[in-house]
Amino acid sequence: MESSFYPLHKEGHATKISSSIQEWCGQQFIQLNNRTNFEIQLNSYFENPADKHFNIPKTFLENEIWNLIRLNPEELPIGALEMIPSFEYLQLDHRETKSYKVNAKRSKQDSLEIYTLQYPKLNRTLKIFFKEEFPFEIEKWEEITPSGSGVNAKMLTTKAIKNKRLKIDYWNKNSKNDVSLREKLGL
Numbered sequence: 001m002e003s004s005f006y007p008l009h010k011e012g013h014a015t016k017i018s019s020s021i022q023e024w025c026g027q028q029f030i031q032l033n034n035r036t037n038f039e040i041q042l043n044s045y046f047e048n049p050a051d052k053h054f055n056i057p058k059t060f061l062e063n064e065i066w067n068l069i070r071l072n073p074e075e076l077p078i079g080a081l082e083m084i085p086s087f088e089y090l091q092l093d094h095r096e097t098k099s100y101k102v103n104a105k106r107s108k109q110d111s112l113e114i115y116t117l118q119y120p121k122l123n124r125t126l127k128i129f130f131k132e133e134f135p136f137e138i139e140k141w142e143e144i145t146p147s148g149s150g151v152n153a154k155m156l157t158t159k160a161i162k163n164k165r166l167k168i169d170y171w172n173k174n175s176k177n178d179v180s181l182r183e184k185l186g187l
Contacts, residue, residue, distance in 0.1 A: 016032065018030070021092060039053075044091075063087060073113060124145045164186050
């Protein structure tokens with residue numbers, strides 16, 4: 001589960017990001033607070049890196065890119081730059097929480113814009129497909145990552161495609177009477 005809070009008035013980076021991971025043998029939680037630096041709190045069931053607090057310099061955050069696409073994709077960073085990969089990726093792949101070199105580009109395919117992040121050191125690519133007109137709805141995404149390491153590593157692709165959309169007051173739909181909405185969404 002992830003929460004990403006982004007300022008609406010071009011005030012820099014996300015103000016707070018939190019991410020929790022539930023694995024078969026335990027949980028992990030990471031939170032970023034945007035202060036003088038990015039302040040990170042990491043809690044994990046792993047012996048190492050359990051319960052760490054540290055600061056890292058501010059840079060682009062993959063977790064905030066999704067918000068930026070919805071607000072104004074013209075402001076997406078392009079070119080060779082530094083970015084902190086998504087917290088869920090860092091936690092699941094047991095990577096250090098820091099910035100990595102990334103090549104970011106925008107392109108177009110059919111009626112969709114594509115924002116591509118390619119991390120050479122991580123051998124990872126993320127593509128986010130979104131509508132080119134406001135409100136810049138994200139229609140699908142795909143992530144390509146290696147499974148394993150060395151010569152036996154295989155590249156795996158994860159894809160997500162939006163099936164349906166309901167424009168409702170979802171914050172009021174939290175009782176057993178609302179379970180039928182899951183079926184309407186195809187879940």
